[in-house]
Amino acid sequence: MKKDPRLIALPSLGMALLPIILTIGLLAIQLFYYGDFTPHIPLALGAAIAAVFGWSRGYRWQEMQAGGFKLLHVAMPAVATLIVVGMLIGVLISSGTVPTLIYYGLELLSPQWFLAATMLMCAVVSLVVGSSWTTVGTVGLALMGIGIALEVPVYWTAGAIVSGAFFGDKMSPLSDTTNLSPAVTETNIFDHIKNMLPTTVPAMLIALVIYAWAGGGDPGGASSLARIADIREGLTEAFQLGFWQLIPLLVILTLAFLKIAPIPALFTATVLGGVIAMLTQGASFHDVLTYAHSGYTVDTGIGPLDTLLNRGGVTSMTWVVTLIIFALIFGGILEKTRCLEKVVTTITEKARSFRALQTSAVLTPIFVNSISGDVYLSIALPGRMYVSAYDRLGYSRLNLSRAIEEGGTLVSPLIPWNVGGAFVITTLGLTITDGDLSALLYIPLAFACWLSPLISIIYAQFGLFSYKADPEKRPNSDQPARLTSQTEDDGSSPEGSMAPNPLGGA
Numbered sequence: 001m002k003k004d005p006r007l008i009a010l011p012s013l014g015m016a017l018l019p020i021i022l023t024i025g026l027l028a029i030q031l032f033y034y035g036d037f038t039p040h041i042p043l044a045l046g047a048a049i050a051a052v053f054g055w056s057r058g059y060r061w062q063e064m065q066a067g068g069f070k071l072l073h074v075a076m077p078a079v080a081t082l083i084v085v086g087m088l089i090g091v092l093i094s095s096g097t098v099p100t101l102i103y104y105g106l107e108l109l110s111p112q113w114f115l116a117a118t119m120l121m122c123a124v125v126s127l128v129v130g131s132s133w134t135t136v137g138t139v140g141l142a143l144m145g146i147g148i149a150l151e152v153p154v155y156w157t158a159g160a161i162v163s164g165a166f167f168g169d170k171m172s173p174l175s176d177t178t179n180l181s182p183a184v185t186e187t188n189i190f191d192h193i194k195n196m197l198p199t200t201v202p203a204m205l206i207a208l209v210i211y212a213w214a215g216g217g218d219p220g221g222a223s224s225l226a227r228i229a230d231i232r233e234g235l236t237e238a239f240q241l242g243f244w245q246l247i248p249l250l251v252i253l254t255l256a257f258l259k260i261a262p263i264p265a266l267f268t269a270t271v272l273g274g275v276i277a278m279l280t281q282g283a284s285f286h287d288v289l290t291y292a293h294s295g296y297t298v299d300t301g302i303g304p305l306d307t308l309l310n311r312g313g314v315t316s317m318t319w320v321v322t323l324i325i326f327a328l329i330f331g332g333i334l335e336k337t338r339c340l341e342k343v344v345t346t347i348t349e350k351a352r353s354f355r356a357l358q359t360s361a362v363l364t365p366i367f368v369n370s371i372s373g374d375v376y377l378s379i380a381l382p383g384r385m386y387v388s389a390y391d392r393l394g395y396s397r398l399n400l401s402r403a404i405e406e407g408g409t410l411v412s413p414l415i416p417w418n419v420g421g422a423f424v425i426t427t428l429g430l431t432i433t434d435g436d437l438s439a440l441l442y443i444p445l446a447f448a449c450w451l452s453p454l455i456s457i458i459y460a461q462f463g464l465f466s467y468k469a470d471p472e473k474r475p476n477s478d479q480p481a482r483l484t485s486q487t488e489d490d491g492s493s494p495e496g497s498m499a500p501n502p503l504g505g506a
Contacts, residue, residue: 008058008338015057016342019050020371023330027417037432039417043326043373047333054337067336068329075328075374077263078419082317082324084266085137089427090291090312091273092138093298094283096245099235099309101142102149106228111150115211118143118157119164119448123204126168129256130175132413132420134266135165137427138249141308144428148304149231155438156214158428159445162413163207166420166449170409171200174256177379177409184383185401195398196405198465199455207447234300240280248273311429320422327373327417335377340368344385354395358460361386361400362453365407373418379408396467406453414443414450 010016023046030042047068054064092098109117121143126135140161147157169175171193182192235241248269255265274288283291295313300306334340344364351357361382368378383404390400412420425432430439444450459465 010338010342010345011053011057013342013346015053016339019046019053019334019339020343022046022049023371031416031437035437037416037437040323040326043323043330043417047326047330050330050333050337050339053339054333057337059337064333064336068332071332071335071372071374071377072325072328074376075324075419078376079321079324080263081133081266082320082423083314084263084270085133085427086295086312086314086317087292088266088270088273088312089137089141089316090293090295091270091277091288092248093296093309093312094281094288094291095248095273095277096239096241096281097248097273097276098138098142098145099239100241100245101139101249102145103232103235103241105142105146106149106232109146112215113212114147114150114152115156115160115214116208118147118160119204119207119211122161122164123167124164125253126165127172128168128253130168130172130178131256131262132162132165132169133423133427134252134256135168136161136424138252140165140428141311145231145305145308148308149228151227153441154428154430155441156445158424158430158439158442159447160211161428162424162442162446163204163211163448166410166413166446167200167204170196170405170452174259175409177375177405180376180379181383181401181405181408184380185387185397185404187397187401191398192401192405195465195467196402199402199406199452199459202455203448203451206451210447230302231305234302234305238298238300244276244280247276308429311427316426320419320426323417323422324373324419327419331368331372331374331377334371335381340371340381341385343367344382348386348389351389354393354399354463354466355460357386357389357393357395358399358403358466359457361403362407362456362460365404366411366453369408369411369418370415373415375408375412375418375420378412379404382407391469394469396469399466403453403456406456410449410452414446416440416443 023042026042026045027039030036030039051061051064055061089098122135122140125139126132129135143161144154144157147154169177172178173189173193178193179189182189239245251272252265252269255268256262270292274283274292277283277288277291278285291313293314295311295316297310298306300309331340347360347364348357351360364382364386365378368381369375372378383400386400386404387397390397412418413424415421416425424430424442425439428442430442432439
């Protein structure tokens with residue numbers, strides 16, 4: 001007879017780490033030995049390994065399945081947003097919105113400052129919209145086209161886009177993760193945003209200096225000028241360009257400013273883009289439906305431009321969605337069998353000083369991001385597990401909310417099999433084939449995303465911007481908190497009470 005899962009003790013640290021280590025090994029073999037960037041099956045095998053370990057400790061399959069599916073349920077708003085963003089991309093290309101941004105961007109953006117301008121533009125849009133995904137799928141996609149015309153390596157452009165776009169996901173009050181971090185640590189959202197400035201501002205300034213130094217394309221090269229002329233001519237021949245084509249993007253910004261629910265806002269822009277495609281580009285209603293489902297196709301005779309524009313649609317997100325399913329089920333089983341809890345509690349028990357605690361609070365979301373593939377779990381799990389340790393040491397929980405935001409939100413796009421990384425790779429067309437992983441160079445070149453958590457760790461070592469708790473407001477908490485949403489099936493959870501806002505999705 002199987003035990004009640006709530007009565008099963010935590011596993012040993014070795015038992016908790018073994019399925020994780022084995023899965024990482026499978027991923028390494030697939031990605032680096034075979035040079036095949038399809039992490040789906042290794043993650044599925046990892047879920048099976050975690051389930052076998054859970055079964056050996058007394059968990060029934062039905063219980064572990066419920067844990068995996070519960071985490072998947074929490075992420076369903078993000079999955080739904082991916083699907084709508086896929087539709088939006090296909091339709092916005094067909095309506096001429098993305099081509100218009102590329103055309104006028106080539107005229108207005110100085111090649112010498114292209115990378116710096118790319119980061120700043122994406123940062124502003126993402127801050128207003130509160131969504132890295134929407135920014136990457138619209139403005140980011142257009143900037144990729146401009147970068148191609150300027151002969152900027154795609155990984156440099158992608159790194160600048162990711163740096164700027166995920167800045168908004170961290171700092172915008174409209175972002176889901178920016179709301180989730182203070183929610184699970186029971187802090188004020190605006191105090192949380194203010195407390196992130198000491199790490200965010202230096203990280204962005206350093207990234208801006210690097211991008212300004214790196215520059216962009218060669219403005220005077222004959223090949224660059226010819227390439228730009230060819231692309232602009234190809235765009236004018238294939239599309240009607242002008243103000244009307246920018247309306248869907250303006251609608252997205254306006255609805256986000258008015259705090260309209262994200263999926264309806266994105267879907268409204270998709271419908272409007274379809275209408276503009278029919279009125280200005282000569283598309284039929286059936287064409288628009290096809291673009292929304294299968295993506296847009298065009299033959300301008302310019303290979304790089306066709307590669308950029310032939311994308312979008314629901315089907316373009318199939319690879320990402322299936323990856324999310326495998327990753328979340330694996331992470332859900334690990335959470336249900338309390339493997340992740342054991343790792344986190346071991347860390348909190350050994351972190352006796354604030355320096356060690358704050359460093360661990362930054363690194364733990366990175367670890368959970370890498371294992372579960374889910375940015376929401378990477379924030380919620382450490383956020384609840386670490387609160388008592390901060391209270392015990394007398395430090396403000398704002399230090400914790402900043403740490404989990406930086407290790408969770410900002411690192412998500414840097415992990416290829418995470419939902420954030422998979423979306424970036426798919427949407428920006430960072431092709432990984434025949435063992436060529438050069439497109440993944442965007443990861444180290446997304447400077448703002450990894451500099452911010454690094455600066456946070458440095459601050460912790462010297463006690464900078466490390467605030468003590470107000471004794472009168474300090475919660476009385478002597479026991480480690482548990483994330484009940486995954487370890488118990490009671491339906492109550494930080495995520496359950498506050499479903500992710502996909503417009504601010506990572």
